Amino acid sequence: MEDICQKGKRANYTNNKSCNNIIKIHEKEMMAIQTHFFRQVYLQTVYKIRSRYRKTWTGFLWVILNPIILYSVQSFIFQMVLKIEMPHYTVFLLGGLLPWIFINSSLDMGIPILTSSSHLLKGLPVNPLVLILSQVTDNFFNFIVTFLVILIPVLTFTNHWSLHLLTMPISLVLVYLFASVTTIFLSYLNVSYRDTKFVVGFVMSIMYFLTPIFYPPEIIPENLQIFLHLNPIFHLIELFRGAIYEHSLSKLGYHCFVSIIFIGALGSITYRYWRSKKNDIYHLL
C-alpha cells in the first residue's frame, strides 16, 4: 500500500499556516451575486403569484376571500353581538386585523419553506433568502390588495378619509421588513428544530389575544402597559391605526423608532445565526 501511495503525488501539502483562517471570496463575485439576487426574488415571486392565482381573476378572488371573510365576521361579532362601543370600529379593526393576518400568514407559509424545498436548496446553489423573501413578498402583495379592497369602501362608507393616509407607506415598509426578518430567522430555526412551525403557531394564537387587535390598547391596566410596549406587533399596528383611524402623527416617531429597533435587533441575530450555522443548516436540510 505504501508503494502505491508514493507513486502518486501525495496530497498532504505542507501545512501553510499563513493561509489558514483566510476564506477568500472574490469581491466581484459577491457584487454579481447581489445584482442577480433581486432578479431571482422578483421572478420567483411573480411565478409564485401566478401559480397561486392560476392566472385568472377568480383565482385572485379566492386568495383574498379568506381575509375578507375573517374581517367581516369579526367586525359583525364585535360590533353587533358584543356591542363594543367605539366610533368607527370597522376602521379600527381593519388597522389591526389585516397587518396581523399578513404577519401570521407569512410565518405560517414561510417557516416550512426551507425544509419543503430541500431538494432545490441541496441540488443547486440557490440562496435560501430568495425562497423565503419571495413567499413573504407574495403574501405582502395579497395583503396590500386585500387592504385596499376593504379600506376604500369602509372609509367611504364611514366618511373617515384623511391626509394622514399618506403615512401608510412607512407602516407598509416596516411591517414588510418585520415579517421578512422574523420569517427568515424562524425558517432557519425550523431546519434545526423541526417543530418550530407548530410552536410558532401556538405562540401566535396566544399573541392574537395579547395584542390589541380587536380591543383598544387603553383598556389594558396601567401596570401591564409595559408588556404591550415590548410587543413589536403592537407598534406596527399602531402605525397603521395612526394613518387610517386616529389620524394623529404624535406617536408616529416613537412607534417607528421602536419598530426599527426590533427589526434591527432581530436582523442582526438572524445574520449571526446564519453565519454560525450555515453549514449545519445545509447538513440538516
Place this chain on the structure above:
Amino acid sequence: MTSTTYSDRALVEVKNLHVSYEQDHYQKASLRDLFIKTVKSPVQSFLAKRSSQIVLDDICFSLKKGDRLGIIGRNGAGKTTLCRCLAHMLTPQHGEINVPEKTRAIFSHANCVDPFLTGRENALLLGNYLYPWLKFKELEEVIEEACHFSGLGEALETPIYTYSLGMQTRLFLSVVTSVPCDLLILDEVYDGADEHFKALAKERITQLIERSGAVILVSHNSELFKKVCNKVILIEDHKLIYEGSDIDHALALYRSFHGRKGP
C-alpha cells in the same frame, strides 16, 4: 471575468480546506427535546462541550483550464461537501477557495423549482438560478432551446407535478446542459431518464464538458472517469489520499482500501 483570463494560471485553487459539522443536533432535533434537556439538567446543557464531526480535513488541489477532475471516494467520504464548498453553499472553517465567477454546480437532489408551475415556467426559473449572469432575453432563448431539446412537446404547458420522474429528469437535464461555463461541477447527475434520452443527453453533456473551462465530476462509474477525466483525486476518511492523472492507479488504490470492484 472571461474564461480566457484563467488560461495561464490555476482556474480552481483549494488550500488547506477544513469543514466540520456540529454533532449535537442529533440529540436535540426539536424544540421539545431542547426544552426537556434544558429543564432536566440546565447546567449540563449549557456547559456541555460541543462535539463536531470532521467532514473534510486539509484538502489541497488545483485545476487548470481544460482539466476534467474526477472525485473518487466511498459514500460519506466528503465528496459532495467538497463540491458544495466550491459552489459557495458551505463556508469552510479554515482554508482558501478560489473559483471562477461562472461556476455552476448541479447535485443529484434537484429536479424542479415549484411543482405547481408548468414545465416551461420551471425551466425558466431553473435557468435563472443556474445562469444568473445571462440577460433576461438570452435566458429566454436558452430556455426555449432547452425546452425544444427535452422533446416534451405539449406536456411543457402542464404543471410539473403531473410529470413522471423520467420526464422531470429530461427537462432538468436539458436545462442544466444548455450553457457552458468556467467551472462545471456535476455530482452524480447522470442517472434517470429512459435509454433513448440518456443517449441524447450523454452526447449533449459530452459537448458541454468540451466547451466548459474545467469540470469536476463525482460519480461511482469507473468507465465514465476513464472516458472523461484527465485527473482524479481520491478522498478517504475525509482526507485527500491521492491526487494525480493516473486514473487506473487511483481506482486500484481505492479498491485496495475497500476490497471492492468499483468506486
